[in-house]
Structure formats: C-alpha cells, structure tokens
Amino acid sequence: MKKPRVGIFGFTGCAGDQLMILNLEDELLDLVGALDIKSFTMASSLVEDDEYDVAFVEGSITTPKQKEKLEQIRNKSKLLVAIGDCAAWGGVQASCNGIVSVSKKMVEVYGSRNVWEIYESKPLSAYVKVDFVLPGCPIEKEEFLRAATSLLHGDIPEAVDYPVCVECKLRENGCVLLEGRLCLGPITPGGCKARCPSLGVDCIGCRGVIDGESRIKSAIEVFKEAGFEKDYVKKRLRMFAANYPEILEVK
Amino acid sequence: MNELIPKPVKILKVKDQTPIEKLFTLGVKLGQKPGQFIEMSIAGVGEAPVSICSSPTRGNVEVCVRRVGRVTNALHRLGAGARVGVRGPYGNGFPLEKMRGSEVVLVAGGIGMAPVRAVLQYLLDKKKEYGEIKLLYGIRDYSMMLFKDEILKLMNSKACTVYLSYEKEDEVCKRLRKEYPERVCQGVVTKLFEMVKLNPEAHAVVCGPPVMFWFVFKEMRNRGFPIERLYMTLERRMKCGIGKCKHCVVGVGSMMKYVCKDGPVFSGVEALTMRGMKYVR
Amino acid sequence: MAKADLPKLFRTLAKYGPVVAPVRVGENVVFREVTSLEEVELEYTRSLTPPKKLFLGPQEEILKFDGEKYEEVFEDGKAVLFGVHACDINGLLKLDEIYLDSPQDEYYARRRENVMIVGMSCVPDERCFCTSTGSSYAYGGFDLFLHDIGREYVVRVRTERGYEFTKDGYFKRMEEKDFLAFKKAEEKKVRSIKRKVDLAGIGDLIDVTPKSLWEELTAKCLACGSCNLVCPTCQCYDVLDVLELDIRSGSRIRRWDSCMLKRHALVAGGGNFRPTVVERTANRLSCKVGGEIRCVGCGRCTVYCPAKIDLVEMLERIRVGA
Numbered sequence: 001m002k003k004p005r006v007g008i009f010g011f012t013g014c015a016g017d018q019l020m021i022l023n024l025e026d027e028l029l030d031l032v033g034a035l036d037i038k039s040f041t042m043a044s045s046l047v048e049d050d051e052y053d054v055a056f057v058e059g060s061i062t063t064p065k066q067k068e069k070l071e072q073i074r075n076k077s078k079l080l081v082a083i084g085d086c087a088a089w090g091g092v093q094a095s096c097n098g099i100v101s102v103s104k105k106m107v108e109v110y111g112s113r114n115v116w117e118i119y120e121s122k123p124l125s126a127y128v129k130v131d132f133v134l135p136g137c138p139i140e141k142e143e144f145l146r147a148a149t150s151l152l153h154g155d156i157p158e159a160v161d162y163p164v165c166v167e168c169k170l171r172e173n174g175c176v177l178l179e180g181r182l183c184l185g186p187i188t189p190g191g192c193k194a195r196c197p198s199l200g201v202d203c204i205g206c207r208g209v210i211d212g213e214s215r216i217k218s219a220i221e222v223f224k225e226a227g228f229e230k231d232y233v234k235k236r237l238r239m240f241a242a243n244y245p246e247i248l249e250v251k
Numbered sequence: 252m253n254e255l256i257p258k259p260v261k262i263l264k265v266k267d268q269t270p271i272e273k274l275f276t277l278g279v280k281l282g283q284k285p286g287q288f289i290e291m292s293i294a295g296v297g298e299a300p301v302s303i304c305s306s307p308t309r310g311n312v313e314v315c316v317r318r319v320g321r322v323t324n325a326l327h328r329l330g331a332g333a334r335v336g337v338r339g340p341y342g343n344g345f346p347l348e349k350m351r352g353s354e355v356v357l358v359a360g361g362i363g364m365a366p367v368r369a370v371l372q373y374l375l376d377k378k379k380e381y382g383e384i385k386l387l388y389g390i391r392d393y394s395m396m397l398f399k400d401e402i403l404k405l406m407n408s409k410a411c412t413v414y415l416s417y418e419k420e421d422e423v424c425k426r427l428r429k430e431y432p433e434r435v436c437q438g439v440v441t442k443l444f445e446m447v448k449l450n451p452e453a454h455a456v457v458c459g460p461p462v463m464f465w466f467v468f469k470e471m472r473n474r475g476f477p478i479e480r481l482y483m484t485l486e487r488r489m490k491c492g493i494g495k496c497k498h499c500v501v502g503v504g505s506m507m508k509y510v511c512k513d514g515p516v517f518s519g520v521e522a523l524t525m526r527g528m529k530y531v532r
Numbered sequence: 533m534a535k536a537d538l539p540k541l542f543r544t545l546a547k548y549g550p551v552v553a554p555v556r557v558g559e560n561v562v563f564r565e566v567t568s569l570e571e572v573e574l575e576y577t578r579s580l581t582p583p584k585k586l587f588l589g590p591q592e593e594i595l596k597f598d599g600e601k602y603e604e605v606f607e608d609g610k611a612v613l614f615g616v617h618a619c620d621i622n623g624l625l626k627l628d629e630i631y632l633d634s635p636q637d638e639y640y641a642r643r644r645e646n647v648m649i650v651g652m653s654c655v656p657d658e659r660c661f662c663t664s665t666g667s668s669y670a671y672g673g674f675d676l677f678l679h680d681i682g683r684e685y686v687v688r689v690r691t692e693r694g695y696e697f698t699k700d701g702y703f704k705r706m707e708e709k710d711f712l713a714f715k716k717a718e719e720k721k722v723r724s725i726k727r728k729v730d731l732a733g734i735g736d737l738i739d740v741t742p743k744s745l746w747e748e749l750t751a752k753c754l755a756c757g758s759c760n761l762v763c764p765t766c767q768c769y770d771v772l773d774v775l776e777l778d779i780r781s782g783s784r785i786r787r788w789d790s791c792m793l794k795r796h797a798l799v800a801g802g803g804n805f806r807p808t809v810v811e812r813t814a815n816r817l818s819c820k821v822g823g824e825i826r827c828v829g830c831g832r833c834t835v836y837c838p839a840k841i842d843l844v845e846m847l848e849r850i851r852v853g854a
C-alpha cells in the first residue's frame with residue numbers, strides 16, 4: 001500500500017498546533033511509519049504539483065494571498081482538516097470582528113490605512129470546504145491522534161458535539177459556574193476532558209462553540225443572573241468564537 | 252451470554268443496487284422474522300442497525316445498506332471475503348401469523364424496500380397460506396430502484412401485483428409506464444392508491460421515510476382502510492438494540508416505547524396514539 | 533451496634549474487597565476508594581455523581597477488538613459500596629429493572645452480584661423530595677443498612693452475604709428501646725423532608741403541556757446534559773470505538789449519555805427527533821415521571837444544573853398548566 005501523504009500547513013496563528021503535532025514524536029513514530037508527512041510552517045513553500053491525502057491546516061486567513069494558497073491546498077488534498085481555534089473559528093485575532101474595522105486596526109498598528117490588503121480574521125470554512133475540525137487552542141494531543149487513526153482507517157472522525165459540562169460530570173468535577181466563576185463550558189464543545197474546570201478554573205471557551213447547538217442566549221441570561229457584567233460576558237464570549245453569528249450579534 | 256459482543260461473520264457477496272446502496276449477503280442464518288434487524292459492527296468505526304432484507308425461507312441473511320455516515324461508508328468499502336460483526340436479530344418483526352389467510356398490501360419507499368423485501372419473499376414462499384399480494388413501490392427514478400431484477404421479474408409475474416410510482420421520468424420508467432399503464436405512474440407513492448382497489452379485509456405493511464409514512468397513512472385511512480390492520484416500521488437512533496441505552500425511545504408522557512425492543516414494527520393505532528413522533532429536519 | 537464499633541465493621545468489610553465510600557472533595561462529595569474509615573464522610577446529603585458508577589461506569593470498555601475479532605472485557609469487580617443512601621439504593625433497583633431484564637447486561641449483572649452494598653442513613657436538605665417518589669426508605673437492594681439512632685446504629689440485614697459480617701460480638705440483638713429509637717429517627721427524617729410534589733397523572737399532563745410553557749420552562753436551559761449525568765436512574769449510554777495506532781486493534785467504549793444533548797436522537801442525514809431543549813426536556817420528564825416513577829427524589833438534577841433549573845418547580849408548573 002502506498003503511504004498516505006499528509007501535509008501540515010500554517011497560516012496566521014502561532015504555529016502552536018503544528019508544534020503540538022511535531023512534539024508527538026513518540027506516539028507518531030508508530031504512525032509515521034505509515035505516513036509520508038510534509039510540514040510547511042509558512043504555507044508559502046507549497047510545492048505546486050504535490051498532492052495530499054490529508055491536509056491539516058492551522059491558522060486563520062487574513063490576506064488575499066493566503067486565501068489563494070488555501071484554495072490551492074484544498075484543490076490538491078482529498079481531505080482538509082482545520083486544526084486549532086484560528087482555523088476553526090478565526091482565533092483570538094477575530095475577537096474584535098464587527099466592532100473595530102480592519103482599516104482602523106491598520107491605522108492603530110501601522111499608522112496608515114492601506115499598508116496592504118487584509119481581511120477580518122475568518123475561519124477556513126469561510127473560504128473552502130472543511131472536512132473536519134479539530135478545535136482548541138492548542139489542539140488536544142489525544143484528539144489529534146484519534147482523528148489521525150480514523151483518517152488512516154478511511155473514516156471521517158466523529159466530532160465532539162456535546163459541551164464541556166459532560167466531561168466535567170464524567171470526571172466528577174464540582175461546577176465552577178455554580179461556585180461563582182464565569183464558565184463557558186456549557187456552550188463549548190468537549191474533547192479536552194474538561195481541562196480547565198478539572199483544575200478548578202473556568203472554561204475560557206478555547207474550543208469555540210457547538211455549531212447550531214450552543215445556547216448562547218440562554219448562557220447570557222444565566223451569566224447575568226449569576227451577577228456578571230454585560231461587557232465582561234461579551235468580551236469572554238468573543239475571545240475564541242467571535243465569528244459565530246449568535247456571538248457576533250451580542251450587543 | 253454477553254449480548255454486546257458481535258460475532259464475526261463473512262461477507263459472501265456484494266452487489267451494487269443504486270449509486271448509494273449495496274446488497275450484502277452474509278455467511279450466517281439467523282432464523283429471523285421479517286421486520287427484524289441486526290446490529291452490524293465494523294471494528295474501530297462503530298455499529299449501525301440494519302433491517303434484514305431477506306426472508307428466513309431463503310437461507311443466508313442479506314442486508315441492503317445505504318451509504319450515509321461513518322459505519323455505512325466503511326461497510327461500503329468492504330468486499331466479499333471481508334468480515335463484519337453481527338449481533339441480533341432484534342426487534343419484534345411483522346405479525347405475519349395475524350396476516351395469515353388475508354390479502355397483504357406492501358407499501359415501500361426508498362430504503363424502506365429493504366424490510367419490505369423480507370416480507371415479500373416470505374409471502375411468496377408461503378403463497379398458499381396468504382391471500383393476494385400487492386406491492387406498491389415508490390422510487391425517485393430507475394437508478395434508485397432497489398432489487399431491480401427481482402422487481403422487474405415480479406412485474407411480469409402472477410405471484411404478486413406490483414404497482415410502481417416514480418418521481419423523475421427516465422427511459423426505463425417510461426417503458427414500464429407504456430407497458431403497464433394500469434400499474435405504473437409518475438408521482439409520489441400515494442398516487443398509486445388511485446390505481447389500487449383497497450380491500451378493508453387486507454393487512455398492510457408500510458416502510459419508508461417518515462414523511463412518506465404519514466402521507467400513506469392518511470391516504471389509506473381516508474380510503475377507509477382500518478388502521479389497526481396497518482403496520483409500519485420506525486427508525487430511530489440506536490446504540491444497543493436490546494432496550495438498555497434508551498436512544499430509540501418514542502412517545503411523550505405516559506406512552507413511551509423502545510423502538511428496538513417494542514418495535515421497530517408498530518401498528519397504525521400505536522403510531523397514531525403515540526406522541527412526539529414527528530420527524531424534524 | 534455501637535457507633536464506636538464502626539471501625540471494626542469497616543475492617544471486616546474491607547476483607548471482602550476494596551471499599552468505595554463517600555469522600556469530601558472541595559464542596560462536593562464523591563464516591564471513591566478508601567482505605568480507612570477516617571476518609572469517609574459519614575454524614576452527607578448527596579454525592580455529585582451517583583453510586584451507579586460502580587455498576588455502569590461513566591466511561592468503560594465493553595469489548596476489545598483486533599480486526600474483526602471481538603473479545604469481552606471482564607473484571608471481577610469485587611468491592612464494598614459503603615454509605616449509600618436510600619434514594620440511591622432505590623435508584624439501583626430502578627436500573628435493575630432495565631439492566632437485568634432479559635437479555636441482561638452482563639457487565640452490570642456481574643458487578644451487581646459482586647459488589648456488596650452497605651446502606652446508611654442520610655442527611656436530607658431542602659432539595660430532597662424522596663417521600664414524594666416513594667424512595668425515602670430502602671426495602672431491599674442492599675446487604676446491610678446502618679440506621680443512625682444517635683449513639684448506635686440499627687443494622688438491617690438483607691442478604692446472607694451481609695449476615696456473615698454481623699457475627700462478631702459487638703452486634704447486639706435489638707431491644708424494645710432500639711425499635712422506638714429507630715422509629716423516632718426515621719420519623720424525624722421523613723418530617724425533615726419538606727419538599728413535596730404530586731406526581732399522580734403527571735405523564736398525561738406532560739403530554740398536553742403547550743409549547744409556550746415548555747419554552748418558558750426551558751428558556752435558560754443550556755442543553756448541557758448535567759441533569760442526566762448526575763441522575764441515579766438515568767440509563768442512557770453512548771458507544772464509541774477507539775482505534776489504536778496500529779489501525780486494527782482497539783476497544784469499544786460506552787459512556788453515560790444524556791437525552792438533553794443534540795446527538796441523543798440524531799439520525800443519519802442530520803434528522804433529529806428531539807431538535808430543541810423543548811422536546812428534550814419533555815422526553816426527560818416523561819422518562820422520569822411520565823409513566824412508572826423513575827425519579828428517586830434525590831435533587832441532584834436541580835442542585836447541579838448550571839442554569840439552576842429546578843425539576844420540582846417545572847413539575848409544579850406543568851400541573852398548574854401555566
């Protein structure tokens with residue numbers, strides 16, 4: 001059997017997810033034998049006629065050039081997997097989307113309006129078809145390995161579509177929201193084994209939201225009743241999932 | 252015995268049915284009742300409930316599977332000689348004893364033809380014990396017809412009367428309509444009731460997508476068919492198949508049932524009195 | 533038996549197998565393996581997750597596979613479940629009706645057989661309503677039950693296995709005064725449970741509750757599943773396969789599931805039979821109190837709901853119809 005070709009690409013982001021993958025060496029050793037992995041930290045070095053069975057793509061898209069590259073990757077790959085919050089939801093750099101315009105940001109950062117053309121930070125799915133999403137900032141090592149084995153077996157992995165609260169209960173954590181902290185667990189997909197609440201701190205929502213399922217309005221109501229300021233709630237919601245329409249709308 | 256452990260079973264034959272459906276002949280006989288289902292397992296992917304589409308009178312178990320998700324896609328990748336895990340048969344099956352001596356009307360749409368085929372084969376093999384058999388089958392177009400050879404042969408036979416409706420006309424459908432104008436028409440399956448004389452003494456079996464079921468149900472009731480003589484199958488998410496995991500539960504309030512254990516076959520009366528059965532997309 | 537002799541009983545029990553008992557962790561009480569009585573929280577109200585976890589694990593392997601070869605995973609699971617309250621014992625009896633019904637669940641059945649249960653008087657709070665669900669007292673479903681009557685425990689023996697542990701000299705025959713003390717303690721407990729809910733015919737009221745009321749009742753619901761995951765009578769589980777890196781071996785896992793979650797009624801192609809919290813809550817309540825009463829009044833679903841949605845309040849409003 002021909003070794004499946006896997007490409008790992010990065011756009012605007014911290015490359016933390018790629019690091020996470022490359023740091024998996026011990027576990028990957030088993031996999032690597034079965035794979036032909038190519039990594040491109042700065043997607044620019046993409047070789048034109050390469051083709052991939054699976055492309056893991058990290059980072060959000062912020063320039064026309066990146067968009068073009070992404071489309072190229074899509075065309076050359078059978079499956080495209082978005083990894084990390086930036087690729088999945090647009091990342092922290094999207095947290096001001098819809099509030100502060102890109103040109104204003106440019107003025108603030110570079111002192112001039114048109115240094116180069118730049119987009120609001122958007123998830124990959126805004127530009128190309130994404131077959132599977134591995135969310136998180138950074139992604140979970142175990143989840144990545146599990147997804148990789150599924151893909152190698154020929155299946156699209158099963159996405160986590162239940163909230164962090166479930167994992168909290170499975171781990172018998174007390175609830176930090178009931179204990180008075182603003183926990184985003186109820187609207188954030190699990191998969192991290194309730195990493196933060198298990199340490200007694202609130203979930204900051206680094207895995208985004210559950211598309212079409214998270215009860216944003218109810219959560220805002222619950223947070224309000226728990227005594228949290230409106231602006232604080234808004235800021236917290238926007239941190240990792242500002243591009244989610246229901247969150248983008250929050251006044 | 253541990254009911255949760257599947258038995259490895261060899262796939263003997265795979266036959267394409269439509270672009271998205273395949274028929275698998277399995278190296279196992281289960282003595283099932285038509286209408287029962289098995290849990291099919293692909294290690295590392297998961298399990299999925301599928302109706303047995305062959306009659307116990309025909310020997311090996313056959314299943315016809317539509318490719319829709321993880322398990323079904325993985326199954327479609329397998330060919331003859333490969334192994335799958337099987338548990339079952341589960342479920343109540345159709346009350347064929349009750350139907351003995353009477354005419355049977357089978358109504359099928361889409362993948363619903365799979366369980367109906369099991370009943371049909373059974374009735375054909377026990378022809379003497381039952382009255383007339385009518386099959387009303389609704390398809391999108393010829394490419395989506397299941398068991399093509401068998402259906403075409405039956406259209407031409409006296410053993411049973413086949414009525415066929417199709418939504419999109421193609422060459423084959425057109426030919427069939429010309430050949431059997433009194434039994435083939437364009438439209439949804441309920442249109443066939445304009446061509447069939449319903450005998451209120453008959454029994455009916457209805458399998459198809461949920462929307463289709465309610466249309467057929469209404470149509471038959473309006474035409475004076477007693478709904479207590481009508482049987483249908485329900486499809487729900489299933490994980491265990493044996494009344495434990497409670498995913499398949501239907502009904503709200505004091506009337507709750509397990510589709511896997513109390514069903515998947517329910518009578519028209521049960522379907523009518525159970526609440527919360529609406530299918531939402 | 534005198535309370536002072538409890539450590540002796542604990543030590544003999546520990547000979548049967550590892551002891552799992554309520555332990556305080558931060559603000560909550562959870563069932564954990566303990567090695568000494570000091571670790572045990574003898575007076576507690578309710579544990580975060582119910583002791584059903586010993587019989588139906590939050591997350592457990594049900595089989596291993598290698599290619600298409602399936603093998604069951606068997607552990608003998610001998611243990612002593614110590615300090616279980618009446619509501620939770622009744623919860624197990626409700627699960628028995630499901631998991632021991634034919635075909636029985638082998639894993640559950642074996643553990644039910646191998647785990648010895650020692651019940652213990654409870655300390656009810658204002659969220660308990662077990663007198664309304666008929667589960668404030670355990671008639672069966674345990675080996676031994678320790679009723680706190682002040683300085684002593686009245687020990688009810690329910691099985692021969694339990695009897696074996698009561699042969700030591702510190703067990704005394706009950707006298708008239710013990711019976712009276714027992715009666716008084718039980719009455720006091722029942723009186724202290726102030727919360728009441730009328731469940732007669734509630735299933736049919738659930739059935740006719742208008743959507744507008746459901747929407748109001750569930751407006752704050754986050755569809756987080758906590759209410760089910762802490763419930764001692766929830767039976768639902770989900771199943772998933774985990775593949776090893778060799779891409780051929782692995783295990784099939786089952787995990788507590790909740791009907792408040794999206795996937796519970798999702799079928800292929802994206803159809804969902806319970807698409808919103810309205811249908812899901814109607815299903816949850818139907819399941820708990822719609823037909824046979826499957827709720828044991830422990831109050832967990834209310835106490836641990838991040839949105840503070842109160843089951844009893846919901847049921848009261850359903851009865852009123854507004």
Ligand SMILES: Cc1cc2nc3c(=O)[nH]c(=O)nc-3n(C[C@H](O)[C@H](O)[C@H](O)COP(=O)(O)OP(=O)(O)OC[C@H]3O[C@@H](n4cnc5c(N)ncnc54)[C@H](O)[C@@H]3O)c2cc1C
Nearest residue numbers: 298299300301302316317320321322323487488489799800
């Ligand atoms: C009694 C019964 C008989 C059936 N008979 C047939 C048949 O003869 N042919 C056929 O093609 N299909 C049949 N189905 C539907 C079939 O079970 C689903 O299409 C299949 O489970 C989808 O699994 P998947 O892993 O490919 O899809 P995914 O969408 O990836 O589903 C993941 C899991 O969800 C559950 N699930 C999803 N959809 C359904 C569903 N519709 N019903 C039950 N569980 C579901 C399964 O546990 C499945 O493993 C039947 C369903 C039931 C309940």
Ligand code: SF4
Nearest residue numbers: 165168175176183185
């Ligand atoms: S701590 Fe957060 S994630 Fe955990 S149950 Fe509470 S709200 Fe949910």
Ligand code: SF4
Nearest residue numbers: 763827828830831833
């Ligand atoms: S429904 Fe709530 S009160 Fe009733 S048993 Fe379950 S958790 Fe306890």
Ligand code: SF4
Nearest residue numbers: 760766767768791819
């Ligand atoms: S259906 Fe809901 S309420 Fe009933 S057992 Fe399952 S999770 Fe619990």
Ligand code: SF4
Nearest residue numbers: 753754756757759837
């Ligand atoms: S615990 Fe509360 S918020 Fe969560 S699903 Fe249950 S009722 Fe809704």
Ligand code: FES
Nearest residue numbers: 492495496497511
């Ligand atoms: S499929 Fe598990 S209870 Fe019906």
